[in-house]
Amino acid sequence: MTAAPRPGAPVPSVDPRTGAVRAHPAREAGPADVDRAVTAAHHTLDALADRPRRAALLHTAADLLDAARPEILAAADAETALGETRLTGELARTTHQLRTFAETAADGGYLDVRIDRADPATGRPDLRRTKTPLGVAAVFAAGNFPLAFSVPGGDTASALAAGCPVVVKAHPGHPGTGELCARLLRRAAERVGLPAEILTTVHGLAAGTRLVQHPLTAAIGFTGSLRGGRALHDLAAARPHPIPFHGELGSLNPVLVTERAAATRAEEIGAGLAASFTLGQGQYCTKPGLVLVPAGHPALERAAVKAAAAADAAPLLDPRIRDSYLTGAAHRAALPGVETLLPPGPAPTPGAPLAVRPGILAVAATDLHDDLLDECFGPLTVLVRYRDRADLHTALTRLPGTLTATLHLAPDEPPTETRPLLALLTPLAGRLVLNTWPTGVTVTPAMHHGGPYPAATTPTTSVGTSAIHRWLRPVTYQDTPPELLPAELRD
Amino acid sequence: MTAAPRPGAPVPSVDPRTGAVRAHPAREAGPADVDRAVTAAHHTLDALADRPRRAALLHTAADLLDAARPEILAAADAETALGETRLTGELARTTHQLRTFAETAADGGYLDVRIDRADPATGRPDLRRTKTPLGVAAVFAAGNFPLAFSVPGGDTASALAAGCPVVVKAHPGHPGTGELCARLLRRAAERVGLPAEILTTVHGLAAGTRLVQHPLTAAIGFTGSLRGGRALHDLAAARPHPIPFHGELGSLNPVLVTERAAATRAEEIGAGLAASFTLGQGQYCTKPGLVLVPAGHPALERAAVKAAAAADAAPLLDPRIRDSYLTGAAHRAALPGVETLLPPGPAPTPGAPLAVRPGILAVAATDLHDDLLDECFGPLTVLVRYRDRADLHTALTRLPGTLTATLHLAPDEPPTETRPLLALLTPLAGRLVLNTWPTGVTVTPAMHHGGPYPAATTPTTSVGTSAIHRWLRPVTYQDTPPELLPAELRD
Numbered sequence: 001m002t003a004a005p006r007p008g009a010p011v012p013s014v015d016p017r018t019g020a021v022r023a024h025p026a027r028e029a030g031p032a033d034v035d036r037a038v039t040a041a042h043h044t045l046d047a048l049a050d051r052p053r054r055a056a057l058l059h060t061a062a063d064l065l066d067a068a069r070p071e072i073l074a075a076a077d078a079e080t081a082l083g084e085t086r087l088t089g090e091l092a093r094t095t096h097q098l099r100t101f102a103e104t105a106a107d108g109g110y111l112d113v114r115i116d117r118a119d120p121a122t123g124r125p126d127l128r129r130t131k132t133p134l135g136v137a138a139v140f141a142a143g144n145f146p147l148a149f150s151v152p153g154g155d156t157a158s159a160l161a162a163g164c165p166v167v168v169k170a171h172p173g174h175p176g177t178g179e180l181c182a183r184l185l186r187r188a189a190e191r192v193g194l195p196a197e198i199l200t201t202v203h204g205l206a207a208g209t210r211l212v213q214h215p216l217t218a219a220i221g222f223t224g225s226l227r228g229g230r231a232l233h234d235l236a237a238a239r240p241h242p243i244p245f246h247g248e249l250g251s252l253n254p255v256l257v258t259e260r261a262a263a264t265r266a267e268e269i270g271a272g273l274a275a276s277f278t279l280g281q282g283q284y285c286t287k288p289g290l291v292l293v294p295a296g297h298p299a300l301e302r303a304a305v306k307a308a309a310a311a312d313a314a315p316l317l318d319p320r321i322r323d324s325y326l327t328g329a330a331h332r333a334a335l336p337g338v339e340t341l342l343p344p345g346p347a348p349t350p351g352a353p354l355a356v357r358p359g360i361l362a363v364a365a366t367d368l369h370d371d372l373l374d375e376c377f378g379p380l381t382v383l384v385r386y387r388d389r390a391d392l393h394t395a396l397t398r399l400p401g402t403l404t405a406t407l408h409l410a411p412d413e414p415p416t417e418t419r420p421l422l423a424l425l426t427p428l429a430g431r432l433v434l435n436t437w438p439t440g441v442t443v444t445p446a447m448h449h450g451g452p453y454p455a456a457t458t459p460t461t462s463v464g465t466s467a468i469h470r471w472l473r474p475v476t477y478q479d480t481p482p483e484l485l486p487a488e489l490r491d
Numbered sequence: 492m493t494a495a496p497r498p499g500a501p502v503p504s505v506d507p508r509t510g511a512v513r514a515h516p517a518r519e520a521g522p523a524d525v526d527r528a529v530t531a532a533h534h535t536l537d538a539l540a541d542r543p544r545r546a547a548l549l550h551t552a553a554d555l556l557d558a559a560r561p562e563i564l565a566a567a568d569a570e571t572a573l574g575e576t577r578l579t580g581e582l583a584r585t586t587h588q589l590r591t592f593a594e595t596a597a598d599g600g601y602l603d604v605r606i607d608r609a610d611p612a613t614g615r616p617d618l619r620r621t622k623t624p625l626g627v628a629a630v631f632a633a634g635n636f637p638l639a640f641s642v643p644g645g646d647t648a649s650a651l652a653a654g655c656p657v658v659v660k661a662h663p664g665h666p667g668t669g670e671l672c673a674r675l676l677r678r679a680a681e682r683v684g685l686p687a688e689i690l691t692t693v694h695g696l697a698a699g700t701r702l703v704q705h706p707l708t709a710a711i712g713f714t715g716s717l718r719g720g721r722a723l724h725d726l727a728a729a730r731p732h733p734i735p736f737h738g739e740l741g742s743l744n745p746v747l748v749t750e751r752a753a754a755t756r757a758e759e760i761g762a763g764l765a766a767s768f769t770l771g772q773g774q775y776c777t778k779p780g781l782v783l784v785p786a787g788h789p790a791l792e793r794a795a796v797k798a799a800a801a802a803d804a805a806p807l808l809d810p811r812i813r814d815s816y817l818t819g820a821a822h823r824a825a826l827p828g829v830e831t832l833l834p835p836g837p838a839p840t841p842g843a844p845l846a847v848r849p850g851i852l853a854v855a856a857t858d859l860h861d862d863l864l865d866e867c868f869g870p871l872t873v874l875v876r877y878r879d880r881a882d883l884h885t886a887l888t889r890l891p892g893t894l895t896a897t898l899h900l901a902p903d904e905p906p907t908e909t910r911p912l913l914a915l916l917t918p919l920a921g922r923l924v925l926n927t928w929p930t931g932v933t934v935t936p937a938m939h940h941g942g943p944y945p946a947a948t949t950p951t952t953s954v955g956t957s958a959i960h961r962w963l964r965p966v967t968y969q970d971t972p973p974e975l976l977p978a979e980l981r982d
Contacts, residue, residue: 114937125927127937132917134950237728241892241944401732415974422975426623431967434975436616446605446618448967453732459625459964466965473950474957476922476939483906484913484925 004206007033011203013176016081016315016322017352025176029207034167034214040197041136041165042216047194048133048163051105057198058102058160061188062095065152068184072177076146079174081315081352086280087147094147097154097443101161104465110162110472113488118479125479128489131472133163134244135218138211140232141171141178142223143317144283150174151181151201154462155221155246155470162471164218165198169208173318212236212245219471222247223285223462226375226454233457246470248285248462249454250375251403253438254428255291256392256421260410262297269408270303273381276437278311278358282379283321286404286438289375292395295364295385304383305342305360313347313355316378322354325378329359332376337367344380365391373400396424401452404438405429430455495697498524502694504667507572508843510810516667520693525658525701531688532627532656533707538685539624539654542596548689549593549651552679553586556643559675563668567637570665572806572843577771578638585638588645588934592652595956601653601963604979609970616970619980622963624654625735626709629702631723632662632669633714634808635774641665642672642692645953646712646737646961653962655709656689660699664809703727703736710962713738714776714953717866717945724948737961739776739953740945741866742894744929745919746782747883747912751901753788760899761794764872767928769802769849773870774812777895777929780866783886786855786876795874796833796851804838804846807869813845816869820850823867828858835871856882864891887915892943895929896920921946 005011007030012021029037048054065072073087082090104110111130118126137159141150148154156166170178178201186196202211211217212235220236220243222229229249236245257269277288293300316322329344344359358379363372365386372382386392405425409418425432430451441449441463449463450456460470482490496502498521503512520528539545556563564578573581595601602621609617628650632641639645647657661669669692677687693702702708703726711727711734713720720740727736748760768779784791807813820835835850849870854863856877863873877883896916900909916923921942932940932954940954941947951961973981 116933116935116937124933124935127933127935129937129939135918233733234728237725237733242724242728242948243944244950415972419975422971426966427626430965431969432971433969434971436970442607442615442618444607444615444618446607446620446967448620448965450965452964453734457733459735461965473943474921474939474941474952475917476937478922478924479927480913480923480925481906484910 005204007031011172011175013079014318015078016318017354019319019354022078023176025179026170026201026203028204029202031210034202034207034210037167037200037202038136038211038214038216041167041200044165044195044198045133045135045163048160048165048198051108051163053192053194054160054163055102055106056192057188057194058098058105058157060191061152061185062098062102064184064188065091065095065098065181068180072147072180075177075180076174079177080146080317082146082280090145090147093443094152097148098152098157100443100465101157101468104468105161108488110465110468111488115489127476127478128480128485129474129476130486130489132475134471134473135164136216137164137166137471138169138217138220139166140169140208140220140222140224143171143173143321144285146171146174146177147181149223151178152185154467156185156199158467159221159471160198162468164471167211168199168201169211170201170203172203175203208232209235213239217243219244220246221462221470224249226250229457244470245457246460246462247457248450249457251285251451251455252289252373252375252400253286253402253404253406254399255288255406255408256425257291257293257300257408258410258413258418258421259294260413261408262294262300264410265408266297266299267303270300271307272437273304274307274311276439277381278308278379279439281314281316282358283317283377284439286441288406288438289381290372290399291381291383292365292386292392293383295387301341301362301383308342308358308360311358313349313357315352315354316356319354321377322356325356325376325380328376329378329380332372332380332382333359333361335369335371338363341383365395368395368398373398393424399428401455402429403449403451403455404431404433406433406438408435428452496695498522502663502666504570505809506569507806507809508845510845513569514667516670517661517692517694519695520698522701525693525698525705528658528691528693529627529702529705529707532658532691535656535686535689536624536626536654539651539656539689542599542654544683544685545651545654546593546597547683548679548685549589549596549648551682552643552676553589553593555675555679556582556586556589556672559671563638563671566668566671567665570668571637571808573637573771581636581638584934585643588639589643589648591934591956592648592959595959596652599979601956601959602979606980618967618969619971619976620965620967621977621980623966625962625964626655627707628655628657628962629660629708629711630657631660631699631711631713631715634662634664634812635776637662637665637668638672640714642669643676645958647676647690649958650712650962651689653959655962658702659690659692660702661692661694663694666694699723700726704730708734710735711737712953712961715740717741720948735961736948737951737953738948739941740948742776742942742946743780743864743866743891744777744893744895744897745890746779746897746899747916748782748784748791748899749901749904749909749912750785751904752899753785753791755901756899757788757790758794761791762798763928764795765798765802767930768872769799769870770930772805772807773849774808774868775930777932779897779929780872781863782872782874783856783877783883784874786878792832792853792874799833799849799851802849804840804848806843806846810845812868813847816847816867816871819867820869820871823863823871823873824850824852826860826862829854832874856886859886859889864889884915890919892946893920894940894942894946895922895924897924897929899926919943
């Protein structure tokens, strides 16, 4: 336990490949910094009420981010080691999100305008409903998506689209990337005639706490760990005026493989699982972390081990996450009845002394320890072998809420048998995946990225255009003269 | 402070006109009773998944309530003293709500189905989104609406429409009415082939706490006091798995009268205010409890006092509410600078020894005590006299979140002057009312009944068809064979 950094202390940017401090791109925010950021953001609410200008802001931000691609990719790779291919894709997704929300703001359909005209016969008044921004949004950047779920990410884009200014609690894993993106977003604001204070970053754990407790903070978006997220959720609920806390706190993403699927698709499922749980070094929130497989099907297990063993060793997002992965994997491997099929562990390479290799554990369903129901962030998955339906049912009832649940079937299984399995998975998950893998979250209208606690703390999505509703509340105007109505409510 | 009643203890039904115990129509629920109710409700989720049957349930419930009108009106009037006219209207509204939600369930549009077909060119999977019920809904009946916000009320109707079984914490002010309505709703369930356990009532404060904490309770609807509601909100947030708490915890419903409105419409506004704040003995959640009036306009104040003084004395909902009203009004009247324009107090009549009369207080904006910003339930309103814009701004910034905010203008006031006033009220309220009064909540699509805390704890509505969204969460099916999809997601 080290002492908390003082306000103004330099924030280090660490090379995850080596653990070396690269630079100090930001400073720890003190209480006065947080107050200044939130208050200044609050004062931009009127300027942000201009919907076309918000659309222009988001388009311009996307353009500036695209134009700075080489610089952004270099900064993000230096701080996360995610590599150029992945980060190129993530930046494209990020600017796509910004442009999608620009169109959402411009279109205005999200306001769900409803007009009930007066009815003199029944005495019914004229009622017109629209939606209004909640106020300043506090956004907590995620470690595993330095762009798409961080400073310029989905929470920021959806909040700005809704008309809410944003204060971002930057992530310590990529402070330089966060500052770079914040400068571009603030420049975009000034280009379209909005105050730069529509977005400010603050750094440091204490600043995050202050941000949640600030009287002018009106809603919170969070993607991160169960422990940290739950603490902030509780602070938000304990405020004199509680505010919405939209948190994604972790997900096990269970997979259920039927006996017949294992019998007919062992190679395909084993290889697919390996590709999915090692993708991005297992640092996706949708990584399949627990796989219910029928006992006595070694072909599937062998296929998974073979494919995962062939994956390149690679560093994790930062040394702290690396430590958690190694400790967490070792702890799980040592639990009673747990068998190590592929040993997780350090795997230093010349360019990355901190690299690790993936691991696969296995355990009988009857030995399923509670600690195996907690997400282990990183490239680890646990095969849980069930012997019969009773084993399966018992295990499923113990699973926590999750972003996704996946079901692998044989091509010819009768729906009378498979429908009940899907019905058992449905109460657990925000997305049900059939015969494929949960990693990879398409940004389309039908996507839902959320789920029962702890996958999400509210029944909302953080991905896709519906995310705008996290930052809005309805407001109805009764018998209001046209000249006083918001433009969208006039005849 | 009396000891908490034991489980099984008889629950008294009290005549609010006299304070006499009429009967003991129910029993205090113990922990085992709450567990039994919630568990039995949970087991009806599969049966309730049948949407057409839910619609039939709600239609049948409405029919049975209508058929039992004389019995229901007698029970409710004996326990609330609200009178036949009001209760006839409330029952009509209640059955209208049930039928509206029957149509909402049958129609299915609330599921907001979205289908993104697979795109082999980009590798995009087939994604289909619908909504799924959260689980058992805990509904806390309101004291001031024994029907429309109680056992057969909007929370129950919207939860059942969504597919969520309901356990109602009955209100101690009308336990007999609650039991009668519960019997009719359970009979309706059996008539349409659903288990009676889709709705159960529990009685007692301790039962309410247990209900919020039960592991199988999935969401909560509450209408009641700030103190009680906040305690339950905090319990819901502190659960191992927090659940949505949709609470309406009180509302001041401020009214702002401009100088020119007071100069030109004094009689009309004064009389209108009196009618609104004494309606139903001031026991509406939308009662105007604080009225910002320009100083030096005695005509308006006189008109309000004259009209309110002419109102009949009447009992309040129960002796406890009567005590709170009398104590609260006396406390406010004794605050520094407060002037009593119409003295509130007991006003016994031959048929109702517990009847009270309405009160009007007045105070300078510069003397506005914090205690005047708390709702005083019952027929009391406070005139706050402002001298200038500075007074007005200062007072407005101190007002808490509220269900409604009302603005009274003169016919010819320029929008350049009135628009900023409306802009000051908008952040406070869920509904803005122009030149009329906030009491009376039409059940139509454009109605919003909610608002910033403490008016509501979530940005949702408890009135109108949108209330169904309180009990649902989205769920997406990826690459799912048609035979495994919910019916609404098939091609």
